[in-house]
Amino acid sequence: MEPIVIAKNLTKSYIQGLRALDNVSLTVNQGKVLVVMGPSGSGKSTLIRTFNGLETFDRGELNVLGIKIDATHNERKIQKIRKRVGMVFQQFNLFPHLSILENITLAPVHVQKRHQLEAEEYGMYLLNQMGIDSHAKKYPGQLSGGEQQRVAIARALALKPELLLFDEPTSALDPERINEVLDAMRRLAKQGMTMIVVTHEIGFAKDVSDQVLFMDSGKVIETSTPDVFFSNAKHERSRKFLNQLEKH
Amino acid sequence: MKLYSIMIFFKKLKKNIFLNFFNTILSLVILLTTLLVCLNTFRWFIFNADWRVVTSNLSLYAFGSFPSDEQWRPAIWITSLLLLSIITLCGPCWKWIQQNLLLAWMSTIPLGLYLLYGGFGLSPIMSRHLGGLTLTILLTVCSSLLSLPFGIVLALGRQSSLPLIQKLSSIYIDVMRAIPLIAVLFFGQLLIPLFLPVGIEIDRVWRAIFAFTLFVSAYIAEDIRGGLQSIPNTQIEAAHSLGLNQYQIMQLIIIPQALRIALPALTNQAIGLFQNTSLMAILGLVELLGIGRSILANPEFIGQYIEVYVWLACVYWLVCTIMAILARHLEQTMTINQTNF
Amino acid sequence: MKRSRKIFLQFGIFIIVFSLIGILINNLTINLIRTGLGFNFNWLLKPASFALAEHALPYSTSDSYAWALLIGWLNSLKVIVSSLLLATLLGTVIGFARTGSNSLLGLISAGYITIIRQTPLLLQLMFWYFIGFLGLKENVLISIKNIFKISNQGIELTGLTFSSEFSALLFGLGVFTSAYIAEVIRGGILSVPRGQWEAFRSLGLSEQTGLIKIIIPQALPAIIPGLTSQYLNLAKNSTLAIAVGYSDIYAINDTIINQTGRAIECFIILLTSFLFLNLLISNSMEIINKIIINSKKYN
Numbered sequence: 001m002e003p004i005v006i007a008k009n010l011t012k013s014y015i016q017g018l019r020a021l022d023n024v025s026l027t028v029n030q031g032k033v034l035v036v037m038g039p040s041g042s043g044k045s046t047l048i049r050t051f052n053g054l055e056t057f058d059r060g061e062l063n064v065l066g067i068k069i070d071a072t073h074n075e076r077k078i079q080k081i082r083k084r085v086g087m088v089f090q091q092f093n094l095f096p097h098l099s100i101l102e103n104i105t106l107a108p109v110h111v112q113k114r115h116q117l118e119a120e121e122y123g124m125y126l127l128n129q130m131g132i133d134s135h136a137k138k139y140p141g142q143l144s145g146g147e148q149q150r151v152a153i154a155r156a157l158a159l160k161p162e163l164l165l166f167d168e169p170t171s172a173l174d175p176e177r178i179n180e181v182l183d184a185m186r187r188l189a190k191q192g193m194t195m196i197v198v199t200h201e202i203g204f205a206k207d208v209s210d211q212v213l214f215m216d217s218g219k220v221i222e223t224s225t226p227d228v229f230f231s232n233a234k235h236e237r238s239r240k241f242l243n244q245l246e247k248h
Numbered sequence: 249m250k251l252y253s254i255m256i257f258f259k260k261l262k263k264n265i266f267l268n269f270f271n272t273i274l275s276l277v278i279l280l281t282t283l284l285v286c287l288n289t290f291r292w293f294i295f296n297a298d299w300r301v302v303t304s305n306l307s308l309y310a311f312g313s314f315p316s317d318e319q320w321r322p323a324i325w326i327t328s329l330l331l332l333s334i335i336t337l338c339g340p341c342w343k344w345i346q347q348n349l350l351l352a353w354m355s356t357i358p359l360g361l362y363l364l365y366g367g368f369g370l371s372p373i374m375s376r377h378l379g380g381l382t383l384t385i386l387l388t389v390c391s392s393l394l395s396l397p398f399g400i401v402l403a404l405g406r407q408s409s410l411p412l413i414q415k416l417s418s419i420y421i422d423v424m425r426a427i428p429l430i431a432v433l434f435f436g437q438l439l440i441p442l443f444l445p446v447g448i449e450i451d452r453v454w455r456a457i458f459a460f461t462l463f464v465s466a467y468i469a470e471d472i473r474g475g476l477q478s479i480p481n482t483q484i485e486a487a488h489s490l491g492l493n494q495y496q497i498m499q500l501i502i503i504p505q506a507l508r509i510a511l512p513a514l515t516n517q518a519i520g521l522f523q524n525t526s527l528m529a530i531l532g533l534v535e536l537l538g539i540g541r542s543i544l545a546n547p548e549f550i551g552q553y554i555e556v557y558v559w560l561a562c563v564y565w566l567v568c569t570i571m572a573i574l575a576r577h578l579e580q581t582m583t584i585n586q587t588n589f
Numbered sequence: 590m591k592r593s594r595k596i597f598l599q600f601g602i603f604i605i606v607f608s609l610i611g612i613l614i615n616n617l618t619i620n621l622i623r624t625g626l627g628f629n630f631n632w633l634l635k636p637a638s639f640a641l642a643e644h645a646l647p648y649s650t651s652d653s654y655a656w657a658l659l660i661g662w663l664n665s666l667k668v669i670v671s672s673l674l675l676a677t678l679l680g681t682v683i684g685f686a687r688t689g690s691n692s693l694l695g696l697i698s699a700g701y702i703t704i705i706r707q708t709p710l711l712l713q714l715m716f717w718y719f720i721g722f723l724g725l726k727e728n729v730l731i732s733i734k735n736i737f738k739i740s741n742q743g744i745e746l747t748g749l750t751f752s753s754e755f756s757a758l759l760f761g762l763g764v765f766t767s768a769y770i771a772e773v774i775r776g777g778i779l780s781v782p783r784g785q786w787e788a789f790r791s792l793g794l795s796e797q798t799g800l801i802k803i804i805i806p807q808a809l810p811a812i813i814p815g816l817t818s819q820y821l822n823l824a825k826n827s828t829l830a831i832a833v834g835y836s837d838i839y840a841i842n843d844t845i846i847n848q849t850g851r852a853i854e855c856f857i858i859l860l861t862s863f864l865f866l867n868l869l870i871s872n873s874m875e876i877i878n879k880i881i882i883n884s885k886k887y888n
Contacts, residue, residue, distance in 0.1 A: 282697065412599040413599065426867045428826070430839060431860070442617050443613045523708070526709040527711055527829070530832055557712060557720065561708045561712055561716070
């Protein structure tokens with residue numbers, strides 16, 4: 001099995017003494033789903049944002065899809081990674097001045113230099129997969145949060161990425177809208193997409209993930225299979241966190 | 249049914265106008281004064297005013313001293329602008345019209361320049377023959393069109409991470425915004441010739457357009473900077489994560505959004521510019537106000553200030569109102585599409 | 590962008606901008622030599638030999654150009670400050686009338702605002718001057734004993750006389766700016782969330798008390814910046830004084846250029862006087878702003 005992401009000793013500090021990432025190492029293999037959990041401010045968002053170069057780090061090395069980057073943050077290499085890695089954000093971050101279909105075809109046309117018609121055709125296919133092809137001509141502001149997030153997933157898929165990053169994709173949604181997004185993500189996982197997902201959704205993690213990584217204060221506390229993590233977590237702090245999550 | 253709605257009307261009237269004793273008195277006083285003012289104005293309009301100063305000079309107000317057998321050219325231009333406004337506002341929603349409106353608006357500028365200056369089959373006309381409303385519109389259209397790209401560049405320059413560019417744009421914008429327009433226009437008329445190499449000359453109209461562009465672009469830059477600053481950083485992150493490069497992000501994500509956010513401010517600038525073209529009357533161009541002044545200097549019409557100024561005020565007010573309605577229409581079509589804006 | 594590229598790019602722009610300025614200055618020098626004027630400020634001390642109708646300090650035609658410029662600057666300041674007061678007063682009244690509960694008053698103020706804002710200031714100034722003051726057929730329009738008198742000679746107020754030029758400018762600038770200030774005031778009042786109105790009404794406060802105690806204090810932070818920019822606009826607009834023949838700083842520069850041909854020097858003088866004037870206004874508004882913010886903290 002081919003490793004997609006290999007991180008070695010990633011370290012990032014904001015101010016002296018306060019570390020967003022503290023010696024984080026991990027490996028994600030092709031076709032696997034890694035769920036990252038942890039309390040807020042634990043560095044999980046920072047971690048997955050380093051994987052497509054939205055965040056820099058001070059020490060350690062990172063290998064994404066065979067492209068190695070280090071603390072020098074080489075722009076050209078990061079650009080190469082971004083063309084092959086998709087990302088879905090907590091706040092959707094759709095472009096409000098472009099229609100749904102234009103949001104999706106933007107990157108294929110301007111980054112991959114594909115033909116407009118071809119990109120639109122593929123975009124409609126993706127929207128169909130997400131069950132929102134009827135909204136193609138609308139603008140982001142006219143859609144509900146769940147629909148917007150599915151558009152965001154389709155936009156990330158439009159570049160045919162080899163890895164998808166999800167940064168708390170359901171945290172900004174109304175409770176009754178969460179499942180439509182999670183279902184779309186489940187389908188992607190079944191199709192064999194490699195995914196790294198920051199989320200608090202225990203059900204999703206249990207069903208879909210191959211590994212759960214638990215972080216606190218920038219450190220990896222434990223990495224286990226979901227079975228072990230949710231029934232019999234090794235670490236005291238993980239158990240505490242899970243208890244609190246279940247109370248809510 | 250009808251009675252009921254009349255009752256509602258009076259109830260509303262009571263609530264809004266005759267709320268309490270003080271308000272009732274106030275309302276009555278206002279009503280009375282308004283009535284008196286309206287009556288007097290009306291009487292003056294019909295009996296006292298001598299409208300020949302307007303009616304016998306209509307072509308002067310519209311076209312200035314444009315050769316009389318060529319006046320159909322500016323007439324066509326102004327009519328096409330008017331027609332286009334009407335079509336934009338209340339034209340049918342046929343798809344091909346909606347799609348080609350922007351193109352039509354853009355093409356009015358080369359059309360206007362061709363019709364006014366001639367060449368290619370039309371007899372050429374010198375700038376000094378331009379005047380009246382035609383000149384006012386020409387100054388407005390050309391200056392606003394030229395100052396938009398310049399303003400965008402300045403706004404981006406002021407946001408730039410390169411300290412030298414940032415400083416230069418900031419100094420330009422701040423200095424321009426500190427000095428009065430008339431000084432800049434004066435600079436355009438008197439000083440630009442001094443800065444040009446010997447032998448090269450630009451005519452007065454284009455010197456004015458140049459000066460207006462220098463001035464307005466500084467204001468436009470600040471409006472656009474406001475738009476740029478209100479675009480959240482997450483938009484840029486999302487664009488980065490899609491692999492777009494710096495220039496693509498600027499061109500596809502940031503500038504279009506900034507322009508849309510700045511749109512109300514920009515249309516206000518255009519309306520302000522239209523009014524400010526009247527300053528050229530002081531500096532010797534016979535645009536709408538200038539032609540009014542030269543008509544007043546004619547012994548035949550001497551002293552008829554009220555008629556001329558009331559007439560000019562009506563024309564300025566009408567054009568400004570049309571511009572404002574067009575601007576609001578534009579804003580609305582944008583917000584219908586994008587509820588987040 | 591890489592650092593070396595950034596430096597290179599800036600260097601390139603530096604060269605382009607400065608060679609452009611160099612070319613322009615070169616052209617200017619050639620033109621100035623050609624016209625035989627050159628560039629210096631020695632003429633400032635020569636007698637101006639033009640008369641000024643209005644002067645706050647003693648002035649005669651034998652005084653120097655520099656003195657005439659100072660007089661002009663003071664004249665500008667005088668008309669700016671007085672029309673600023675008038676505009677603020679009028680604008681506040683109209684702004685409140687526009688937002689108030691009396692819809693008839695609201696309608697009238699809305700009409701006032703659109704008429705004033707949709708016509709050019711220059712036209713309005715000429716209207717005030719040629720029709721409002723010079724056009725008065727009988728010499729005296731209003732006369733209340735000897736205290737207050739409006740005529741085609743201007744305004745007389747208990748011995749203080751204001752020329753018709755000054756008065757036209759005062760009313761023109763004041764009325765024009767008041768329409769903009771009214772919109773600033775209205776925007777400030779509307780910027781206070783609706784909940785605040787509902788809250789003070791639910792506490793049983795009267796409209797007036799609520800307005801003074803709750804709404805205005807919260808609206809002020811939004812109003813002050815808008816006011817500042819309107820005051821700056823007013824100062825810049827005061828240069829239209831030349832249209833009614835009032836000798837402000839711009840008009841005097843204009844006269845001097847016509848007499849001496851010193852366009853570049855006068856332009857520089859005009860520029861610096863306006864930079865100074867702007868600093869004066871924005872700094873005083875900054876002080877007012879600070880006073881308001883501080884007083885809010887202690888209350």
